[in-house]
Amino acid sequence: MTTQPTRPTIVSGMRPTGRLHLGHLHGALANWVRLQDEAECFFFSADWHALTTNYHAPEIIKQSEREMFVDFIAAGIDPQKATLFVQSHVKEHAELFLLLGMITPVGWLERSPTYKEIRENITDRDLALYGFLGYPVLMTADIILYKATRVPVGVDQVPHLELSREIVRKFNFHYGEVFPEPQPMLTAAPKILGTDGRKMSKSYGNTIDLGESVESTQKKIMGMVTDPARKRRQDPGNPDVCGIFYLHKVTSEADTITWVDQNCRTAGIGCVDCKKKLLEKLLPEQERMRVRRDALLARPKDLDDIVQLGTEKARAAAARTMDQVRKAMKLE
Template identity: 45%
Template structure:
């Protein structure tokens, strides 16, 4: 996540609630994308530094558990930059120019100078972020699938160019021998079935078999995956997009909640601030007077009821609004209570963490060390494949 300001309910419902679920299901890496923030805010370095710490505090306060996930800062794991550089040597320029968000962001951020090498190359840096950890799944919205697809293409191209190491078949056979006679024979049988008849069930079974092996190294496992599929060694596995639920948290004006639109409720907003923001929300323009009936679908407050209110409350709102039985302030009262109930424990925990920055710094330092160890393993294989393993 790019550090561009304190987090708000849009971040919580659109990203963090999904992360809270994923951290119990996968080995997760969550990082502060401070280099990515510089692609559009390179002239505001002081804000990037300030927002980075604030963002980690908000993650922790929302329930991200450093005991279950790895939290780190991108710029403190230099392997990201090295992998980005190495991948740039073999990535066609046209691949970067065709990424949909490249032209879209140039159009939407006209006030900023985005004619930079860093902005053009940010999709490849994202690919490096993913491939450094050989990630199997990347949680993204549908509008970000193009970034995962270019990452898959980069990995595929890398493996095609560099995966054919000397004596590849001989080393693959040596890896099979390490599996033991029974498991090795099963692997050979499944490989033959897939390569000769295209049996996809055999392919999946063989992949699962390799994942279970304890007697082979990670390098052997990747080599045998490539041997299985009739290609070279899979040095950089192709990740899959793990589509996240569509965010349903609108802004105070009915548009997408965004800091740039000044329509947010921050996760650390105080009780009176939350109440004031919601009371000031625009409503159905047809309700000029208290006695005028309204239409909930035309009112931004109704969007909040869709997120926070139960069926009974929503029925009460519909009945009261369309018959002028309730006023707009009455309609907003349950929303104020529900938002405050959600934000209060997050705000309390965030304030505690903000008062103890050393605790947060230690969590980040431990996460950076773990992430660095993981990325270093990938870089060793990448350097070897590209003829740089001599150093």
Template identity: 40%
Template structure:
């Protein structure tokens, strides 16, 4: 049977962190054996709000690729490719913009939230506003039917499917397939400060290359329950950052449930919880950090992985572009 096709990826704005691992990387590792998976180094998308610093975007292509390989992404199973070197994506983006209105782009909940978070007001970069059409181009160019995303990104997949339906209706036949959002059970990890999502720019993330001291300091600084002033005080589990991380990474569910009950009743200190979490994170990150250090010593290999994957991706995306333009009856020379 033909393997389901998955497209996923990351903006090349900085090294990846635990939020990426919990939200997408674990799923990618699980999917890569039984699915045809494409992993996009999204440098063009990164420019939508980093055009003032293209060097940052360029440098982080290698950084993100290092993280992919360090966590166990296998280039024999997963195609790692560079967005800016796939011209069909830009051409399909331009085409798709004719099938969506500015008002619809502005109504997209994901775009609205991101515009507010970045404080753009009405000074919105056009590339940022048009991102839903560009993502639709990315997804459909690979003919992906599964797209792992966070829950907050699901409206983008919905808008992709709207564009797909319009393209198919205009062509009078089914050229493109709709995609399904694959949302991780663990949800979005908060930052260690508990105030926002974990982010590369927010200073509240634990990177996948963090040192033992950095991990220890981050866990120590995590917010728990402000009302849990003494060990014997009953504590709140919901919204407690340490428990949120334990939910994401502690594989002993029976023991975790016992700790939650104990904390709610009182008699369990925050230090005990943080010690358990630190041990789990140290064990998780250590092998990733070590593999990354080894890979960084052979950047020619990392570059060859990107180059070979991009060549394979270029063939796939050019073929889709040809199908779409012919299906719509555009002029051919």
């Protein structure tokens, strides 16, 4: 008799530092919705991770967390299929973080691409902090605490996961084969540009939030930066540098995408025409998301119950893992 393979375990989280936007939807959430049907999924609020850069404003974390879970569910995450929980409510994350820190060389952390990039780009606060330097160790604890076998990442995040794999290898070398090495699940995260032509990011203030009102979404889209080289209506455009075209590619039907591509390059349509065509599909989707969000926000106890049940499930899984870790390390 053939044994059915065990479903893979997938762990991923987001930092609650503000409203989620279209970049989150198409870069991560849409993929999570697909994965929940084929794997054991743990999706969490990374509130401790939020403190690594937002330690000066902790008051935004709890409110952002509630909004974030609402966005998860409104986007299609099913609490019956995936486990939703809060990182700081599962104290085993902190315990494993501490223990992994005992074997992680500082040099491994200092060479992290994100460590260097964020320190260069965030200059309005001190980030020469132990917590910020050590966040990849906490990230590793988050992943392996649930014996994750696959982690959805973009190509730019592969070096971060490789650091986690190195930590796992070192732990298993010293204490025995406790953890599987999490494998990257490469995702073709689409490029989503913000209203100013840069990557859509809360830090840049250039986002279109999930479920934002029709009026606000329309205003932002109509004022959005397009091809800067296209000065006049009769000038041919280059959709490859236009944020509106990137949104078409994740929102519109294939024939519309082809129509926009061809007519932009030949000046068959202007930027206003292109934006109006996008709004035909985007506005109804934003309105559907707004209705789902409002319905969830109107039932705060139901949402609390969902997260509480998920957190209890996560605690149980984490406790089983930490029993193994303590025995392997001769701590009990």
